[in-house]
Structures are given as C-alpha cells and as structure tokens.
Amino acid sequence: MEDIYSRPSVVVGIDGSKAAIQAALWAVDEAVSRDIPLRLVYVIDAIEVSGEPGSYDGRMAAARVALHDASLAVEETGKPVKIETDILRGKPLNKLMHESRNATMICVGSMGLNHARRGQGSVAATLAGAALCPVAVINRDPKDGATPEVSAVVAEVDNGAVLRHAFEEARLRGVPLRAISVHPAEAPDDVGAHRSVEHPHLSRRLARWTRLYPDVQVESEAVHGHACRYMAHHAKPGELLVTDAHAAQLCSVYNAGCSVLTVRCGNL
Known part of the structure; x- marks a missing residue:
C-alpha cells in the first residue's frame, strides 16, 4: 500500500x-x-x-x-x-x-x-x-489572530532560483515584488543603504521574468552590502523576503520583523 x-x-x-x-x-x-x-x-x-x-x-x-x-x-x-x-x-x-x-x-x-x-x-x-x-x-505578532497577510515580496535579482519563487509568491498573494540589486558597500555606513533605480542591469535581469509574470507589479532598488542586511534595517511588517538558504544564515534576517522564505539552489 x-x-x-x-x-x-x-x-x-x-x-x-x-x-x-x-x-x-x-x-x-x-x-x-x-x-x-x-x-x-x-x-x-x-x-x-x-x-x-x-x-x-x-x-x-x-x-x-x-x-x-x-x-x-x-x-x-x-x-x-x-x-x-x-x-x-x-x-x-x-x-x-x-x-x-x-x-x-x-x-x-x-x-x-x-x-x-x-x-x-x-x-x-x-x-x-x-x-x-x-x-x-x-514572523508575525502571535497576539494577532487574523490570517497573516503578505504586503509585498522582496528578493535579490541575481539569483534565478530565488527570483522564480519570489514571482510565484507575489502572484499567489497578489502583491508587488521588490527586486533588489546588490552592490558592494563603499563604507561600513553604507551597509543597508538603498535607493530606487532604473538600471540596465536590473532591466535585463527582470525582462524574462516580467514576460513570464505580466500580472506581477515589479519595483526595483539598488542596495549596498547584502539583501539580508538591507532587510534587517528596512523590513516592514507583512513583507516576505525570499532568499537563498545559505545567505540567510549570514545575518540576523530572522529578527528583522518580516517573514522569510528560504530556497536552496536545488529547490527548483
């Protein structure tokens, strides 16, 4: 049986x-x-x-x-x-x-x-x-008895496996996806800094995914340092960070106040 x-x-x-x-x-x-x-x-x-x-x-x-x-x-x-x-x-x-x-x-x-x-x-x-x-x-206030709602999905643009899961989650939840492009920190104070951008690299990386998921609203940002550290500084309640499982272990993202979906490269 x-x-x-x-x-x-x-x-x-x-x-x-x-x-x-x-x-x-x-x-x-x-x-x-x-x-x-x-x-x-x-x-x-x-x-x-x-x-x-x-x-x-x-x-x-x-x-x-x-x-x-x-x-x-x-x-x-x-x-x-x-x-x-x-x-x-x-x-x-x-x-x-x-x-x-x-x-x-x-x-x-x-x-x-x-x-x-x-x-x-x-x-x-x-x-x-x-x-x-x-x-x-x-990551949700356990005193809140309501069904948890996702307000936005956040993911790093340079990891295809992560990005696919992020688009799937954004479509499932009917929320926007914020695609993060990571650049080396210029100084210690730059870690976690961010700015909205329209960059050719981002456009190229996202072009295939926006064709596959035309119903998902996509926003883009460039951050210095690391996407997880960015979220540790700037996460908002209700956001879902989709990230590589190994990367998530490198910083205290689980204490950032947002939910986290980790994906291994083999989780395709």
Missing part, C-alpha cells in the same frame, strides 16, 4: 503556540494553489518525556489539543484545503528535516519552535538553512 506521507504536501510545524497557528494559516494558500494536502505535524521530544511517569500521556494530550486548534483555525478560513495531522516522536529539528524530503514546503512560526534546542539557536532558522525543500519562517 502506498505511504500517504510520501506524497507531496505543505508541512507545518505545530507546537501549541499562536505563532504556529499563524504559520498554518499562512500555509493554506500554498497548499490550495498546488492542490496538495496541508500536513500539520507535532513533534514530541523523546528526552522531555523520558523517566517521568505520565509525562508521555500528558504530551500526547497536549499534541492532540494543539493539532485540533490548528486544524480548526484552518477550517475557519473556509478555503478548500485537505488537512492531515500527525504526531511524531523525536527531536523537532530531526523530524522536520525528515519531513523536508517529501514536502513541497515547510512552514514554521518564527517564535514557537525557538525554545526547542535549549540554547543552541532557533529550530526555525536551522531548519531553513538545511532543509531539502523551501522553508517559510513566518
């Missing part, structure tokens, strides 16, 4: 936090647009439930409640998405990495999974740098 979890899906890491529910709501459109299931997974850390009587049953109960709450929030959107849920046992990072082998995308909250590595950094950021599929880290 076919293993249903070998089929493509959009995976969301659920841990009982409001940030995780925000990630699930954000991921609904990703699953609907691809006509694939939205797979909600809760990972019980085996170390946390070992040696304590009743701890495993307690965590299982918490996992069921968290998955129920996330499923209910998704159902309340009224969108035609198939929901799958699963409870896994192991290290959250390891299990989500395993999920990335077959997932079309993994979505996590920027806050909810951060505690899981006990001082070793964010599961969300580490997963984004190492997963085998694109990873969306949704």
Whole structure:
C-alpha cells in the first residue's frame, strides 16, 4: 500500500503556540494553489518525556489539543484545503528535516519552535538553512489572530532560483515584488543603504521574468552590502523576503520583523 506521507504536501510545524497557528494559516494558500494536502505535524521530544511517569500521556494530550486548534483555525478560513495531522516522536529539528524530503514546503512560526534546542539557536532558522525543500519562517505578532497577510515580496535579482519563487509568491498573494540589486558597500555606513533605480542591469535581469509574470507589479532598488542586511534595517511588517538558504544564515534576517522564505539552489 502506498505511504500517504510520501506524497507531496505543505508541512507545518505545530507546537501549541499562536505563532504556529499563524504559520498554518499562512500555509493554506500554498497548499490550495498546488492542490496538495496541508500536513500539520507535532513533534514530541523523546528526552522531555523520558523517566517521568505520565509525562508521555500528558504530551500526547497536549499534541492532540494543539493539532485540533490548528486544524480548526484552518477550517475557519473556509478555503478548500485537505488537512492531515500527525504526531511524531523525536527531536523537532530531526523530524522536520525528515519531513523536508517529501514536502513541497515547510512552514514554521518564527517564535514557537525557538525554545526547542535549549540554547543552541532557533529550530526555525536551522531548519531553513538545511532543509531539502523551501522553508517559510513566518514572523508575525502571535497576539494577532487574523490570517497573516503578505504586503509585498522582496528578493535579490541575481539569483534565478530565488527570483522564480519570489514571482510565484507575489502572484499567489497578489502583491508587488521588490527586486533588489546588490552592490558592494563603499563604507561600513553604507551597509543597508538603498535607493530606487532604473538600471540596465536590473532591466535585463527582470525582462524574462516580467514576460513570464505580466500580472506581477515589479519595483526595483539598488542596495549596498547584502539583501539580508538591507532587510534587517528596512523590513516592514507583512513583507516576505525570499532568499537563498545559505545567505540567510549570514545575518540576523530572522529578527528583522518580516517573514522569510528560504530556497536552496536545488529547490527548483
């Protein structure tokens, strides 16, 4: 019999936090647009439930409640998405990495999974740098119960894989795309500086994509230093930065206040 979890899906890491529910709501459109299931997974850390009587049953109960709450929030959107849920046992990072082998995308909250590595950094950021599929880290105020909305997509123009995903996201969300052209910083103070431009290089790089995506409104800017550092200085709530997974690890873009979609060069 076919293993249903070998089929493509959009995976969301659920841990009982409001940030995780925000990630699930954000991921609904990703699953609907691809006509694939939205797979909600809760990972019980085996170390946390070992040696304590009743701890495993307690965590299982918490996992069921968290998955129920996330499923209910998704159902309340009224969108035609198939929901799958699963409870896994192991290290959250390891299990989500395993999920990335077959997932079309993994979505996590920027806050909810951060505690899981006990001082070793964010599961969300580490997963984004190492997963085998694109990873969306949704940065949203967990007090906001509304469905997360994307106001604009931002991407560096010199990475074709990143740019394709950025155009797809802009089309899906019905928002403008801001294409960033990166130039070396002239001085330390120039890092993160930017200006609107009409440059032949930008026009040439974007010409093919604007033909393929004529419905996407495109804006362009030149920045000094690095696109991620630019976003660290100038990100706005609701923006989605689409960037290379390796580049995202080089700066504190996950703390910039915007959501981040990381793409590896092989995620085509």
